[in-house]
Amino acid sequence: MDALLIIAASESDANLYYASGFLAPDPFVFLQVGGKRLLLMSDLEIDRARAQARADEVTSYTIYEGKARQRWSQPRLADVVAVWLEDVGVNAVSAPSNFPLEHADRLRERGIRVAARPDPLFPERLIKSEAEIAAIAETQRHTEAALAAALDVLRDAEIHGEDVSWQGRPLTSEDLKRVVNVSLMENGCVAEHTIIAGGVDGVDPHNQGSGPIKANQSIIFDIFPRSSRTRYFADMTRTVVKGRASDQLKRMYDAVLAGQRRGIDLARDGASGAAVHAEVIRTMDRRGFETAVVNGRNEGFFHGTGHGVGLDIHEPPRISKVDHILRAGQVVTVEPGLYYPRWGAVRIEDMVVVEAGGCRNLTRFPKDELLEL
């Protein structure tokens, strides 16, 4: 019998949320066996699970804890699950790749065979329905509104030499993040790690940015909120300058935009993610922007071109050196960038749906030229 066992908190485990339709902050137990979905739930969650979860049976953890206690003095969670599996008639399970080692080893001690399944656990999760695409697009609308609100502030701010002030104080990355996050919140979205990174901060793609915004430097806005209602993420990046950009930064922008457009042109059902990525690199290379390690530091374009977006912010497929084949219905980002300590950073990111003959862009925010505010 091919049984799948998941023990996780569905708030942080998208596979379990996808499988159960039930959102909970603490771990619970899910078993899919013989076409049925069974849950083992604590007293705290059992009523809500019975009302909300997509499950054929919801069983009380407390009852099985009592049964386990008849056998062992201080049963652990996996002991309780072992007794339950015995009652259900299951002695071998497969489990997600991230299944907790402690539970797996304990179940094995109790005579249950446990084998990790390769990712993705639910390949069907990568192919989005129209309803899922609509949810992701809706989150992207809120992402765009948040960026627009931040750019309004940046537009209103005043330049004094290299400094930028707003409402009588130096404008900071933190100020702009607050504007972004309040706008998202008003639309029921939560963004935990918004990047608003100016100058050298932006040259490190994962630096979230901090401190005063400076004039005439690249500023990267990378915003990837989740809708609290639908649980679906969106993802968008734009690069702007408050003041005037150097000619070199403008050339970088044009190269990234050309690379990004090339990537979007190539994304379609059946395309190789690795081939798309290589062509994006080539497009920027041909314009003179090479990738290298200089003084022990990466320069140029040294991250993937894109990733899937859905119930997780980063999910398969990747558009990167790892070869994934793109399939119709997948929602992916296309987000090349260039990073040089001496010139600054540019990243442009849209989110698209892969289709049979091409892809449909879910992003509406302008990107035609480097925005100087």
Next chain:
Amino acid sequence: MDALLIIAASESDANLYYASGFLAPDPFVFLQVGGKRLLLMSDLEIDRARAQARADEVTSYTIYEGKARQRWSQPRLADVVAVWLEDVGVNAVSAPSNFPLEHADRLRERGIRVAARPDPLFPERLIKSEAEIAAIAETQRHTEAALAAALDVLRDAEIHGEDVSWQGRPLTSEDLKRVVNVSLMENGCVAEHTIIAGGVDGVDPHNQGSGPIKANQSIIFDIFPRSSRTRYFADMTRTVVKGRASDQLKRMYDAVLAGQRRGIDLARDGASGAAVHAEVIRTMDRRGFETAVVNGRNEGFFHGTGHGVGLDIHEPPRISKVDHILRAGQVVTVEPGLYYPRWGAVRIEDMVVVEAGGCRNLTRFPKDELLEL
């Protein structure tokens, strides 16, 4: 050699963030061996890790991926880690209880011994320094400001029969959550699952609440944000009524308040969490509020009295039927509740620091009587 191996994304794994001081959205590899902390980082994160992480050495994942590829055609992450461990001279590791099964089994195939360590992985994480307590208290201040903002809206709202309107529309749970979350956001905090649950919604402790607020019913506000800057959580719950409360609801409130005060009185270094929990139950029992299963549904008080708070919203120790001993420096919630479908729900939650002879309350928000607005 006692080596500890963690492979996780520190944004979602507080142990790894605690161990490395480095916040990253994607998994990375941490090894503690011979008193040293070593990191194996992707190109994307390596520069930032070298600048920010508490690590003695930061090594390139790409280099070890190359070495692994000389041995196997398509090395997986655990294969790369196995080659690295060999170079470091480690052939046996312990791992967190939540270590991913797939990696553990692959490392074992490659000849590395892997054993899960029991929780808590870092017992010292539970004992908070003064700086950590200050961070948690600061988040609690922002929690209180957010609740105050929501209660201002509720105060301004108008009652028409059983309905409550605000700015010309029915006031909803979603409206109040937006007020809470915008206030938190303005203070650099993020709350993902704020509970604002009126009437029967509140009777299910994990129902987050939705739809129109009704007059003369209990409304539970349970707010547990994380500071984006410090990463520390706080947690507070209050129960109010818009309009007039029934006498029975007032009696419930008094019983919960008495139980909560009793729990706070008993919380101190060396106290048994199970004994505190039992005494909280007894205090409410004596006032006539019993716990039972009625028509297949839990009524009364059927969750734990409290839990630790820190880099995770739920961490040890528990104040519940599981017996944990409280220790000075732990930050815990004390949050009894009573839930009856026919009367409503009351929960009152403060967050306290356990000390030698008692505990210090980190919560300032009033709770002396059921607030009727």
